[in-house]
Amino acid sequence: MAAATGFRYWIRKRLNPFNLLVVFFCLAFMAFFLFPFYWQLTTAVRTSANLTRIPPQMFPNPIDLHRFIYIFQGTTFPVSIRNSLIIAVFTTAICLSFSVLSSYAIARLNVPGSKVILFIVLVISMLPGVSIIGPLYLVFKNAGIINTRLCLVIAYTAFFLPFAMWFLSSFFRTIPPDLEEAATIDGCTPLQALVKIILPLSTPAVFTILMMIFINSWNEFLFAFTFTSSDQIRTYPVGLIMFRGLWNVPWGDLCAGSVVVATPIVLLVLLAQRYIIQGLTAGAMKG
Numbered sequence: 001m002a003a004a005t006g007f008r009y010w011i012r013k014r015l016n017p018f019n020l021l022v023v024f025f026c027l028a029f030m031a032f033f034l035f036p037f038y039w040q041l042t043t044a045v046r047t048s049a050n051l052t053r054i055p056p057q058m059f060p061n062p063i064d065l066h067r068f069i070y071i072f073q074g075t076t077f078p079v080s081i082r083n084s085l086i087i088a089v090f091t092t093a094i095c096l097s098f099s100v101l102s103s104y105a106i107a108r109l110n111v112p113g114s115k116v117i118l119f120i121v122l123v124i125s126m127l128p129g130v131s132i133i134g135p136l137y138l139v140f141k142n143a144g145i146i147n148t149r150l151c152l153v154i155a156y157t158a159f160f161l162p163f164a165m166w167f168l169s170s171f172f173r174t175i176p177p178d179l180e181e182a183a184t185i186d187g188c189t190p191l192q193a194l195v196k197i198i199l200p201l202s203t204p205a206v207f208t209i210l211m212m213i214f215i216n217s218w219n220e221f222l223f224a225f226t227f228t229s230s231d232q233i234r235t236y237p238v239g240l241i242m243f244r245g246l247w248n249v250p251w252g253d254l255c256a257g258s259v260v261v262a263t264p265i266v267l268l269v270l271l272a273q274r275y276i277i278q279g280l281t282a283g284a285m286k287g
Contacts, residue, residue: 037262044068044256051252067256071243076231077257080239084261087149087235088217091156095213098157099164100206104194106165107172108180118166125162129222132159137226147229155223160216164209171205172198211272215265236261 043051044067046060071077106114136158140151179201180193188196199206221237228234234242236257243253 037259037266040255040258040262044252044259046252048252067252068260071253071257071260075239075243075253076234077236077239077260079232080234080236081261083149083233084218084235084237087152087156088214090149090153091160091217092210092214094153094157095161095164096206096210099161099168099209100194100199103165103168103172104190104198106169108177109190118169121162121166125166129159133222133226136223140227146227147233149233151227152224152235155227156213156217156220159223160213164213167209168202168205171202175201207272211269215269218261218265 042057042060045063045065046057047062047064050057050060106117136155137146140146140154145151145154175198179197180188180190183193183197184190219237220235224235224238225241228238231239231242240254240257243250243257
């Protein structure tokens with residue numbers, strides 16, 4: 001009897017009009033943002049006859065998976081995915097290495113003009129990619145590295161490194177310097193204090209930057225489209241555009257390719273969302 005009374009009290013407390021309204025809007029927003037991905041998936045598995053059917057099928061029947069086989073066996077799309085993965089991994093590793101060292105130096109080592117450096121870094125991080133694409137193209141062309149993976153790694157590093165420096169330097173300043181002073185008394189050098197003290201405490205922030213750089217490098221289109229011209233170097237966003245025919249747009253193939261490259265990123269973000277949220281909010285919580 002007491003359990004039933006407690007359950008009724010919990011229902012009355014939880015199912016009030018405000019909570020129901022919040023749940024309704026949350027479900028509406030989820031449906032709004034998830035529907036495009038659902039439509040992509042259903043378009044990829046529709047038959048050719050049902051692809052342009054009016055009214056469209058909300059639940060495709062029958063299901064046709066030949067497009068997924070085609071993009072892996074009949075196109076250079078796997079090469080584009082490999083290029084995107086290589087470029088994203090190298091860009092993330094370089095940006096993370098340089099940003100951790102430079103941010104720690106700015107936050108802890110009393111570098112002369114550190115505020116000016118951070119201001120310049122912040123201004124650079126706000127520049128749109130289209131504003132630097134022309135000069136970068138001329139530099140890469142004169143250096144003889146146009147249409148190579150190296151030019152994309154350099155371009156992405158130059159574009160993403162300023163934000164990583166600004167983000168990590170702000171986070172490092174929220175960590176009490178007493179911890180490093182205690183490590184120094186025990187015989188640690190500044191580099192050892194960074195590796196053994198600062199980085200373990202900064203895992204959420206570092207992981208957040210890692211994810212942001214990797215995802216942005218993985219999805220970047222403008223630089224990849226401008227600096228590459230061969231199927232062996234193009235990344236997957238440019239490879240998707242190359243699916244277009246002279247007289248038609250293969251919507252089914254485009255959707256199949258989009259599902260293939262989006263699914264791993266979506267799963268990765270869902271699995272790592274706790275660390276990303278901690279990294280994005282840690283500075284606000286501590287500061």
